[in-house]
Amino acid sequence: xxxxxxxxxxxxxxRGQQVTLSCSPISGHRSVxxxxxxxxxxxxxxxxxxxxxQRNKGNFPGRFSGRQFSNSRSEMNVSTLELGDSALYLxxxxxxxxxxxxxxxGSGTRLTVV
Amino acid sequence: xxTVTQSQPEMSVQEAETVTLSxxxxxxxxxxxxxxxxxxxxxxxxxxxxxxxYKQQNATENRFSVNFQKAAKSFSLKISDSQLGDxxxxxxxxxxxxxxxxxxxxxxxxRLTINP
Numbered sequence: 001x002x003x004x005x006x007x008x009x010x011x012x013x014x015r016g017q018q019v020t021l022s023c024s025p026i027s028g029h030r031s032v033x034x035x036x037x038x039x040x041x042x043x044x045x046x047x048x049x050x051x052x053x054q055r056n057k058g059n060f061p062g063r064f065s066g067r068q069f070s071n072s073r074s075e076m077n078v079s080t081l082e083l084g085d086s087a088l089y090l091x092x093x094x095x096x097x098x099x100x101x102x103x104x105x106g107s108g109t110r111l112t113v114v
Numbered sequence: 115x116x117t118v119t120q121s122q123p124e125m126s127v128q129e130a131e132t133v134t135l136s137x138x139x140x141x142x143x144x145x146x147x148x149x150x151x152x153x154x155x156x157x158x159x160x161x162x163x164x165x166x167x168y169k170q171q172n173a174t175e176n177r178f179s180v181n182f183q184k185a186a187k188s189f190s191l192k193i194s195d196s197q198l199g200d201x202x203x204x205x206x207x208x209x210x211x212x213x214x215x216x217x218x219x220x221x222x223x224x225r226l227t228i229n230p
Contacts, residue, residue, distance in 0.1 A: 031216065043205065043220040056217055088157060096216050101147050101166075101209065103218060105159035 002027065004106035006091050012112045018079040021109045025072050025093030032074040033103065034066060037088040046089075049074055050097070081113045116141045116208050120221035127196055128229050134181075135191045135224050137206030143167075145211040148182065148189045149218070154202040162204070165189065167211075193226075201228045 005024040013019050025032050034046040045058040049068035066076040072093075078085055088110050092103035117140045127133045139148070150162040165173045165182050172180050177197075181190045193200055206221040 033217065035218075042222050043218075045217045045219070048217060058217070090159060092159070092218075094216065101211070101216075102149065102161055102164055103216075104161070105151075107156065107158040110157075 004091055004093050004104050006089075006106035006109050008109060009107065010110045010112075012114060013081050015081055015083060015113055017081050018077065019081060019111060021076045021089055021091075021111070023074045023076070023091030023093075023106060025074070025091075026095075026104055029093035029095045029104075030072055031094040031096055032068055032072060033092045033094070034074070034076050035090045035092065036060075037090060037108070038086075043090070046076065078111075083113050085111065086113045087111060116143070116210065116219045118206055118208050118219050118221035120204075120206055120224050122224045123222070124225045124227070126227040126229060129196060129198060131196055132192065132194050133196055133226065135193075135204050135206075135226065137189045137191070137221055139187050139189065139206070139208050141187070141208065141210070143210045147209045147211060148180075149207040149209070150178070150180070150189075150191045151205045151207060151220075152200075152202045153205065153223075154199075159205070163191065196228045198228050198230060200226065202226060 007022045031050045033048040048056040052068045063079045068074045088108045090108045092105045094103045146167045148165045151159045163175045177194045203223045205223045207218045
């Protein structure tokens with residue numbers, strides 16, 4: 001079956017702009033999580049969505065937001081971009097609601113803010 | 115809050131050797147899951163092995179096995195007969211068992227290089 005698909009793969013934005021990243025989970029997976037990966041901070045949890053509801057949120061400013069659609073696809077939005085937002089953003093999906101505890105990750109979106 | 119510590123930032127071994135990556139964690143939970151993920155230069159995080167805390171038997175996946183010591187809160191990964199394709203960043207991760215929200219807590223990673 002198809003894996004987790006993230007688009008775009010690469011993105012370059014200017015400070016102050018906003019950006020939207022997309023994630024399509026594995027078919028049948030209702031949980032989608034987002035993580036930010038940077039060399040300095042490592043992998044940090046952003047938020048998790050399940051059945052269109054945000055269930056958990058990490059310690060990030062309100063500029064970071066997301067949503068999930070009825071088909072489980074998810075988008076993440078970052079407004080008023082800062083240089084420090086440059087990172088690899090990883091999306092992961094899970095079927096923990098069916099007792100399958102584990103996450104499958106996508107290849108990520110590399111965001112560069114200049 | 116849970117924390118995961120990987121004390122080896124980098125490791126390097128020769129092809130076909132056995133290598134062990136260390137991971138310790140801190141939690142007050144009694145029921146949880148532990149994972150090892152591999153991230154090659156392609157960036158995709160790939161699940162290597164998973165361990166349920168309530169299972170005493172150590173998980174094994176082909177050349178990969180873990181040594182899970184619950185009392186010591188230790189979860190090391192052993193790679194046998196290492197191959198060039200094993201070169202990657204390896205992350206240890208913790209997730210508590212819950213019917214609600216789920217999140218992974220990652221260690222800082224170990225960069226493993228397999229030399230020919």
